[in-house]
Amino acid sequence: MSADFRTPRLFTPEPFAVGGRLRLTPAQTHYLKNVLRRKPGDDVLVFNGRDGEGEGRISALGRDGAEIEVARLRRPQTSTPDLWLVFAPVKKAAMDNLVAKATELGVDRLVPVWTQHTQARRLNLDRLEAQAIEAAEQSDRLSVPGIAPPRPLLDVLSDWPGERRLLVCDETGGGRPILDVLDEMGSGPTAFLAGPEGGFAISELDPMRKLPFSTAIGLGPRVLRADTAAIAALSCWQARLGDWHEQPAFRGTR
Amino acid sequence: MSADFRTPRLFTPEPFAVGGRLRLTPAQTHYLKNVLRRKPGDDVLVFNGRDGEGEGRISALGRDGAEIEVARLRRPQTSTPDLWLVFAPVKKAAMDNLVAKATELGVDRLVPVWTQHTQARRLNLDRLEAQAIEAAEQSDRLSVPGIAPPRPLLDVLSDWPGERRLLVCDETGGGRPILDVLDEMGSGPTAFLAGPEGGFAISELDPMRKLPFSTAIGLGPRVLRADTAAIAALSCWQARLGDWHEQPAFRGTR
Numbered sequence: 001m002s003a004d005f006r007t008p009r010l011f012t013p014e015p016f017a018v019g020g021r022l023r024l025t026p027a028q029t030h031y032l033k034n035v036l037r038r039k040p041g042d043d044v045l046v047f048n049g050r051d052g053e054g055e056g057r058i059s060a061l062g063r064d065g066a067e068i069e070v071a072r073l074r075r076p077q078t079s080t081p082d083l084w085l086v087f088a089p090v091k092k093a094a095m096d097n098l099v100a101k102a103t104e105l106g107v108d109r110l111v112p113v114w115t116q117h118t119q120a121r122r123l124n125l126d127r128l129e130a131q132a133i134e135a136a137e138q139s140d141r142l143s144v145p146g147i148a149p150p151r152p153l154l155d156v157l158s159d160w161p162g163e164r165r166l167l168v169c170d171e172t173g174g175g176r177p178i179l180d181v182l183d184e185m186g187s188g189p190t191a192f193l194a195g196p197e198g199g200f201a202i203s204e205l206d207p208m209r210k211l212p213f214s215t216a217i218g219l220g221p222r223v224l225r226a227d228t229a230a231i232a233a234l235s236c237w238q239a240r241l242g243d244w245h246e247q248p249a250f251r252g253t254r
Numbered sequence: 255m256s257a258d259f260r261t262p263r264l265f266t267p268e269p270f271a272v273g274g275r276l277r278l279t280p281a282q283t284h285y286l287k288n289v290l291r292r293k294p295g296d297d298v299l300v301f302n303g304r305d306g307e308g309e310g311r312i313s314a315l316g317r318d319g320a321e322i323e324v325a326r327l328r329r330p331q332t333s334t335p336d337l338w339l340v341f342a343p344v345k346k347a348a349m350d351n352l353v354a355k356a357t358e359l360g361v362d363r364l365v366p367v368w369t370q371h372t373q374a375r376r377l378n379l380d381r382l383e384a385q386a387i388e389a390a391e392q393s394d395r396l397s398v399p400g401i402a403p404p405r406p407l408l409d410v411l412s413d414w415p416g417e418r419r420l421l422v423c424d425e426t427g428g429g430r431p432i433l434d435v436l437d438e439m440g441s442g443p444t445a446f447l448a449g450p451e452g453g454f455a456i457s458e459l460d461p462m463r464k465l466p467f468s469t470a471i472g473l474g475p476r477v478l479r480a481d482t483a484a485i486a487a488l489s490c491w492q493a494r495l496g497d498w499h500e501q502p503a504f505r506g507t508r
Contacts, residue, residue: 220360225393243474247475248475
């Protein structure tokens with residue numbers, strides 16, 4: 001048994017342990033059998049956000065379900081940095097993209113908020129979760145970010161946990177350069193807030209500027225789209241204060 | 255006349271000057287007239303990558319063309335940092351996204367390359383250029399990045415301008431943390447190289463490692479998709495060595 005980048009990697013909500021068996025969902029069974037054309041005996045990797053990464057074999061692959069025999073622990077569970085992304089829902093394609101990229105970039109919790117200029121007024125949380133799971137599977141993460149139910153921005157801010165810094169991607173140009181802010185701030189629980197495509201309303205920006213835990217950050221002279229700003233800010237944070245001094249656990253090329 | 259974020263902003267390949275008139279393309283005419291529903295006398299902003307940003311009015315808007323009267327120079331021409339992105343074409347949606355985001359992030363030149371594991375074998379340069387123009391118009395840039403015709407990676411490396419640093423997004427985990435590399439390197443002409451979805455081949459990585467102008471960079475423990483890696487690396491460079499100490503030229507909220 002030697003897993004590599006071709007080995008299917010599946011998230012499961014179920015607990016697992018070495019020597020035990022794990023039941024897959026019908027969707028995962030279909031994916032293994034009909035999309036990837038795997039057979040009983042083939043290698044699979046599994047993770048659930050608690051028990052590390054298990055390496056095992058397909059022990060049963062039927063029409064209505066599959067079973068994995070977990071043979072060894074490939075990696076113990078590790079935690080991702082304590083980083084949240086608060087964001088106003090954007091258009092479907094941009095949102096899928098944002099959730100996938102935030103997951104790759106190691107965000108621990110996604111917090112959708114309604115703002116005054118948010119275009120979308122409905123949010124398919126199952127769809128967001130599916131995007132996050134797929135990105136976690138493909139990026140070798142050992143966890144899937146949690147997704148909070150959507151709430152109005154001002155409600156989220158009114159019961160904000162005060163020890164968590166809130167860095168606001170302020171497209172009005174009022175923020176200080178992001179690396180200056182990160183250098184001053186140092187590590188600790190952090191959240192980035194990315195606005196809606198239409199920007200924040202003044203009735204949102206004004207109270208935000210007065211919050212003791214909130215700082216406006218600048219991302220240069222060009223006006224970035226909301227999802228670009230979020231991805232750029234998360235990247236800078238991970239590079240400066242997060243876990244980007246670490247390397248991938250497994251190296252390999254084709 | 256007072257342009258704001260609602261004012262149409264158009265790229266033109268034509269030269270313009272204050273007091274002069276500028277002819278728009280049929281596509282731009284259609285966009286102004288039928289999509290944005292503008293009328294003669296309405297404000298428009300124009301830029302061409304050489305003459306700064308002109309502010310003017312629609313002086314004619316017919317079925318087969320439109321004309322802009324340039325009334326004043328809103329901003330003189332500025333240059334973007336000397337930053338290239340060398341990339342292997344990825345799937346269509348991811349590529350559109352990458353070109354748009356690289357433009358927002360201030361890339362000066364896009365250099366598509368064929369690699370051993372590149373899936374796509376054809377590239378629609380007109381489509382890429384349209385994406386770059388739209389992103390430049392919307393991000394308040396004063397230029398559109400140049401797009402080189404696609405060539406094999408090893409050919410591009412064989413006549414590489416030696417004074418330009420090449421930072422390779424190395425998904426095999428061999429690179430040093432990006433900010434460490436940027437701090438050591440300092441400013442100067444730079445290019446990032448983002449691999450294809452399948453990663454570089456060993457026959458590409460090995461010679462690249464020996465090139466005196468090339469350095470492998472690391473982007474943390476998670477395996478990023480090629481487009482995510484490119485966007486993340488460009489963001490870190492702009493924040494650390496580029497122009498992100500500057501602010502947008504015009505501030506405003508809704």
